[in-house]
Amino acid sequence: MTTLHLCIGSIAAVCTTLAFVPQVVQSWRTRDLSGISLPMYTIFTIGVLLWLIYGILIQDWPVIIANAITAMLASVVLLLKLKSCLAR
Template sequence: MDTITDLIGYCSAVLTTTAFVPQALQSLKTRDLSGISLPMYSLFSLGVSGWLIYGLMIDSWPIIAANSITLILACIVLYLKVKHR
């Protein structure tokens, strides 16, 4: 890591991405997605996709890594929500 900016970026990426792990695991385990909002997760996934594209455009690895993982986790929850409607 070259700068304090990178350190802040990576720490923030780890925290925000890790926040979605419990929801994805719980959703996979129980298949109970009654408390999950389909519109919210759809919009959220689109937003994360935008951040991923932005990160790729500016070649920012904290943004790319965090949003790649978050998008996968959010899409798992979104897929389960649609599948188990």
């Protein structure tokens, strides 16, 4: 892998990971998850966990780090959504 590939992958990883921060913050503050799709976040979180496993298998640090952080962020929203669904 060239330095250019690593830089592009790292920048992409930072952008896609940071994209979830506003949703987590808003969900945490307001506890309003009415606009969040439970099936979508469930499938998405599973997909991110699989990307994490894939990154580990191919030993690709941008993939590993980005998906580890994204998995944590998506899990927070998913758990808040599950909690709000169970409270109904």
